Amino acid sequence: MQFRFRCFSLALALPLIAVGVGSASAQQQRARPPEFDQAVTSRVFFPDMSTAFQGERPTLSSLQELEAAAAMAKAEAASTEEGDGKTQLWSKLISPLSLENEVKRVKLQFDGGLTTPGAFNSGGYQDARLQLSVLASLFAVLSEYSGDVRWKEDAKTARDLVAKTARNCAAGSTPVFNEAQLRKADLQDLVSGSGISAAKPSDEDNDWSMIVDRSPLMEYLEQLLDQLGDESTDAASTEENVDTIRKNAELIAMVGEILKKDGMDDAEDDDYAILSYAMTTSARSVVTAIERQDFEAVRGVVGEISQSCADCHDQYR
Structure with a gap:
């Protein structure tokens, strides 16, 4: 009996020894923890959360206010797309007189900047791009404006013409200067009451990604x-x-x-x-x-x- 007990004890001990040896072996084979250069990681990660915020840390109430304001903005935007809301929106924001006066003012600025190809190519194209972009936006609003407003009939055509030339004014060149001169003539015809007869009329709805x-x-x-x-x-x-x-x-x-x-x-x-x-x-x-x-x-x-x-x-x- 004593011999059997010793054999039994030895049989139990052998798996425990094997586990211990395996654990020691695994610990010896485990990879070393990586070492990071703090000079590098400091350019990527914040040292602690307190430095990750600029200004005051947002509170729950402030985040709720932002969420409510976003919902209100979305709701107002959605309401303007229903029925005649899209056209009524602009008349709530800006008067026909303000639109008309601004078209005339920006047109005069644009006209005055088109002097010579040299002046245009050396920086005048940047002013032309700004002025034509503004005019394209104004004509886009005029095209959706409710009620009677000046140039509404030709607004979509004028919008497309000046928006195209505005995009081309990303750089100065003689061909772009000549194109801008054509827009100057078109705008003069429009403001004088003749309308834009030289271009194919447009009837497309506003695509703002192409306008400005x-x-x-x-x-x-x-x-x-x-x-x-x-x-x-x-x-x-x-x-x-x-x-x-x-x-x-x-x-x-x-x-x-x-x-x-x-x-x-x-x-x-x-x-x-x-x-x-x-x-x-x-x-x-x-x-x-x-x-x-x-x-x-x-x-x-x-x-x-x-x-x-x-x-x-x-x-x-």
């Missing part, structure tokens, strides 16, 4: 906002420049809506939609303050537009 790029619209916004700020330094200057301030505020509201259109860069981004919506809302508040003759309040609302633009530039410029 975000970059010239942002540059245009900066110009509008600079002028808006300069003319509304106090209640007296606001009252003195009330017509120009109203027009520029309406144009800013219009651009804010264009930036959210399908086909525009980042239009599907909820945060971007919120910023565009905030800019449009503040611009409309300028008009509301003017209508109730609260010229003192205009300056503060202009500051809100500036803040919306600054917030957008921080993330999307």
Whole structure:
């Protein structure tokens, strides 16, 4: 019995010894942990979560507010696509007079910049690109505008012509200068009342990805906002420049809506939609303050537009 017990004990001990040997062998074969160069990893990873945020850390309530604002912006955009909402939207944002005056103003700028091929090729094409991009956007809005508005019948044709030349003005050359001269003649015919007869009429709906790029619209916004700020330094200057301030505020509201259109860069981004919506809302508040003759309040609302633009530039410029 003693012999059997020893054999049995030995039989139990052998697997345990084998496991111990196997574990020791596995530990010896295990790869060494990798070593990282902190000088390299510090350029990729944050040292801790507290440094990953800029400004104040978002709270649950602030995130809920952003979500609610995004839902509101989407709901408003969806409502404008139903029935006649798409055309009624523009008439809520900008008056026919503001559209007409801005087309004339930008056209005059465009005309004045087309002097010689040399001046055009050495930098004038950049100004032409901006001005034609703005005109293409204005004609696109005119094509969807509700009610009677000047140039509506030729708006789609003018939109396509100037948008095409704006894209070609990405670089300067003599052929592009000659094309810009043709657009100058077309625009003169349109403004003088003759219409655009030299081109094939267009009946296509607005495809914003083919109408304007975000970059010239942002540059245009900066110009509008600079002028808006300069003319509304106090209640007296606001009252003195009330017509120009109203027009520029309406144009800013219009651009804010264009930036959210399908086909525009980042239009599907909820945060971007919120910023565009905030800019449009503040611009409309300028008009509301003017209508109730609260010229003192205009300056503060202009500051809100500036803040919306600054917030957008921080993330999307």
